[in-house]
Amino acid sequence: MAPYYSKKRKTIMTSSPPADSKSTAYAYGLEIINVYGVIEPTSDLQINMQHSVAAVExxxxxxxxxxxxxxxxxxxSSITDGLCYERLEFLGDAVIGLAISNFVYVNYPHLDPGQLSKIRAANISTEKxxxxxxxxxxxxxxxxxxxxVLSDKVREFVNAVEKEEYTVVHGGQMRAPKVLADIVESIAAAVYVDCRYDLQLMWPIIKDLLEPLVMLDVLEKQPQPITMLFEACQREGKRLDIKHRRKGEKDIASVYVDGVFIAYGSSETKENAxxxxxxAALSKLKLLKTEDAMLTHTFSGVNEDADIEAAKRKVHELCNKKKWGKPTYRIDQELGPAHDKRYVSSVQIExxxxxxxxxxxxRSKIKDAENSAASVIFCSLQNSDYV
Structure with missing residues (x-):
């Protein structure tokens, strides 16, 4: 094999060039003489791509x-030399969704389909x-x-995200440019194809890229505000209206409860507004509720070690009968080593x-811990003057 070298550097490359020797030589940013003795020009695009591939790897x-x-x-797609990420982005959209679905299904057997869907949606959204x-x-x-591609909107979004003090789950102050999500999806698809379409090989690589994943504990701390607001108004038998108007580049949403203005929000998109x-309305209503001296009654310390069979169902039926809010469960404590976890759950009814x-x-299982909490509140309510 004939030697190849950088013409301007005068650096003789005496070893046989690798399969992608052209790209390797281009990394020097100079003309090269290939193995056939032909001078080939470099290009800034090729230099940049070599750097980009190495950086992303x-x-x-x-x-x-x-x-x-x-x-x-x-x-x-704005580059017209034949390469484009659009087909990979199409595949990556489905691959990430399937990988997330598989991950939560296997690792969280206690979650119902609604909870699984919420986790998947939070992790495959354009925002995330x-x-x-x-x-x-x-x-x-x-x-x-x-x-x-590098529009003002992308730069503004990057600046906005870098200034955020906490993880935003449902939507920031400005719309997330789709091109940024497309990049992640196309890279995921590239890994998937390079792994010979093996989801198990691809997932650890992409999971590290997506970390931290948005899991149920995060969603419980930051529940979907619109859903919470509708449920709160429904429990109280109040009428909720959200009205929109456009002001310049901003969409302004105003919340009315029983015809009374409560709060407003603004953003570039109707959804985020x-x-x-x-x-804002939930914060205002919560403050008003606190000022109305709403009482919280906490029950614990039931002596019986045995839990009531199907206690969660019985609590749910009681709430329906009394026209109370739907009971909400959460894990308050996670105890013990990984191989011997113990859980303490609580349930709340409004x-x-x-x-x-x-x-x-x-309890050793989350579903049993939730049933234990349901047993406590069911027995306590049955033995109290509240029902």
Missing amino acids: SILNYRFKNKSLLEAALTH LARVAVQHQLYKYVRHNKAT KLHAAE TSDKIFRGIGKE
Whole structure:
């Protein structure tokens, strides 16, 4: 094999060139003489792509067997040389959804389909994936027509996310640009194809990229504000209206309860404006409820070690009968080592003027801990003057 070298550096490469020797030589940013003795010019695009592939491989902690897959995943449609991430983005959208579904289904057998759907939706949303692109600065490695991709909206979103003090689950102050989510989806698909379509091989690599995943505990701390607001008004038998108007580039949403203005929120999109308005309204209504001296009654310490069979169902039926709010469960404590976990659950029921809370006993399974909490509150309510 003839030697190859950098013409300007005058650096003789005496070893046989690797399969992608052209790309390796381009990394020097100079003309090269290939193995056939022909001078080939370099290009800034090729130099940048070589750097981008290496950088993203480092972020993923994964080396591609077929680097052209990652090159395509990092090429926007504004580049017209044949490569583009659109097909990979199409595949990646489905692959991430399937991988997340598989992960939560296997690891959280106690969750019902509604809870599983909430977790999946939170982790495959444009909002979440766009933030992943910002977190790892993946947008810096995309080959593109700058005027098309690196718009003011992308820069503004990056700046907004970097200033956030806590993880945003349901929507920030501005709309997440879809192009950022597309980047993550196309990279996920590139890994999937490079792993010979093996989801089990692909998932650990992409899971690390998506971390921290939005799990049930986060969703419970930051529940969907609009759903919470509708449920709160429904429990109280009140009429909820959310009205929209446009002011310049902002959408303004106003919340009315029984015709009375409560709060408003604004954003670039109608959806996020509604979210922010609902959050503001919930805070206002919660304050008003506190001022109305709403009482909380906590039950615990039931002596019987045996739990009532089907206690959760019985509590649910009691709430329906009394027209109370739907009981909500949460895990208050997680005890013991990983191989011998113990859980303490609580359940809360809201009425028009009271909150009932039951705290269960330690149990080895989450569903049993929830049933224990249900047993406590059911027995306590049955033996009290409240029912």
